[in-house]
Amino acid sequence: MSDTYLIAYDICDPKRLAKVAKLAYSFALGGQKSVLESPMSKADLREFVKKISQIIKDKDKVNIIPTQNKPLLFGKAKSIEYFDGVIIV
Secondary structure, eight states: OOEEEEEEEEOSSHHHHHHHHHHHHHHOSEEETTEEEEEEOHHHHHHHHHHHHHHOOTTOEEEEEEOOSSOOOOTTOOOOEEETTEEEO
């Protein structure tokens, strides 16, 4: 079973930024710039944290924020459903 997380990052160095963005987008459904929506199992979350910890430095910032229940959606925002790795759009 997956939980949904928001991943937000602010990386000082352009090379590290590219690495962090590539890794974060590999776990994400999508997002905008440096804030992404990511459904992850506990194993996925552990893997992401392990990999991101090997990239970032002291001045960088990465927030992984668990969402609870259903999100509040406004305007054209739509909820994306997913089941064990299958995304239905």
